[in-house]
Amino acid sequence: MFEWQKHSQDATNVPHFQDQLDFMHLRAQASETSSSENRKPSKDEWVGPPSSPSAIETKLGWIIAGATDTQNTEVMSRHTEATSDDILKRFWEVEEPPNQVDSVYWSKKKCMVVDHFQTQHSHSSIERFVIPLPRRVNASTIGEFRSQVIRRFVYIERLLSSKGLSGQFNDVIREYFDMGHAEPVLESDFKKSAYQVFYLPIQIVQRDSSTTTKIRVVFDTFAKSSTRVSLNDTLLVAPMVHSPLIDFLLRFRSHRVALTTDVRQMYRAIELTESDRDYHRFVWRSHPNEPI
Known part of the structure; x- marks a missing residue:
């Protein structure tokens, strides 16, 4: 996973995810003005009860987006961060042939x-x-x-x-x-x-x-x-x-x-x-x- 906070501020850093970013912003705005029962879900979306978020499949994987009326503000997040340099370094380490036994x-x-x-x-x-x-x-x-x-x-x-x-x-x-x-x-x-x-x-x-x-x-x-x-x-x-x-x-x-x-x-x-x-x-x- 890339450092999303750094890249998401400028969509030009991830042009291949531009459609997903636009869709996520529109989905978040639409959920604030309409309930899920008044909208027909798409094939890449799982809609929950009214005033609840939906599960949406993107190229980044499944995400949760939408409004909620719950009063519980506790949020738990599990993620892995890696810079592009780390990913590139790991790729070369895997592809590089090992040294001869010495x-x-x-x-x-x-x-x-x-x-x-x-x-x-x-x-x-x-x-x-x-x-x-x-x-x-x-x-x-x-x-x-x-x-x-x-x-x-x-x-x-x-x-x-x-x-x-x-x-x-x-x-x-x-x-x-x-x-x-x-x-x-x-x-x-x-x-x-x-x-x-x-x-x-x-x-x-x-x-x-x-x-x-x-x-x-x-x-x-x-x-x-x-x-x-x-x-x-x-x-x-x-x-x-x-x-x-x-x-x-x-x-x-x-x-x-x-x-x-x-x-x-x-x-x-x-x-x-x-x-x-x-x-x-x-x-x-x-x-x-x-x-x-």
Whole structure:
């Protein structure tokens, strides 16, 4: 909204609203001499009872104009003011393409994550990335969480059974093992203390509109352990290295035909080191009668 008080004093400042200004002045004068019941409303006007204002649609939006016989003089007004310079500046800020990602603007910790990846990553025998977890220095210790994970799994197990979705859930988990994205914990590794392992609780995302898999499994890395520390609390946060959203939108408008694609199970294709896999444990069984 422009600063209307400044512009309305001189109609030449807003010539494209000249007709609306003239109409508003005439309407205000006419309402003082005639009641709304003696005049036929136009298609852009809502007329109220006699001696009451009318709602009028203009290029500026709907306005209220006319006389009133009410004795209540309290008026409440809500509006937003912006000068033409502010509007022009905002327009250029939106249209200006963003600067390229520059490591100069990254924090020290985010630079550590990038350096960690560049120096520590490797490739497996099937050409998958293998990356150690970027741990924080002097991070708090993760506590015991297996007992809570078991309780949450039993609850989800009963919930899915009541909805008839247990079979779909088991198919999703079995796919993890079939594709090599998960492996059973060795019996000897059960001897490790609670501070050497971490169990991730499972959450279920149900997508009824999906034409393939209606259930998606999500592991909650924000869950707090007995020491009120989650797995995410012990890890560094990486900087955003992909292009900003505005870049994608501009490229989308640049060509007549736009193509989109998706990388299937991208995050599951990144392997963890042997030592880090103990911090990504989860519990599962295919039937309630089986042990966890």
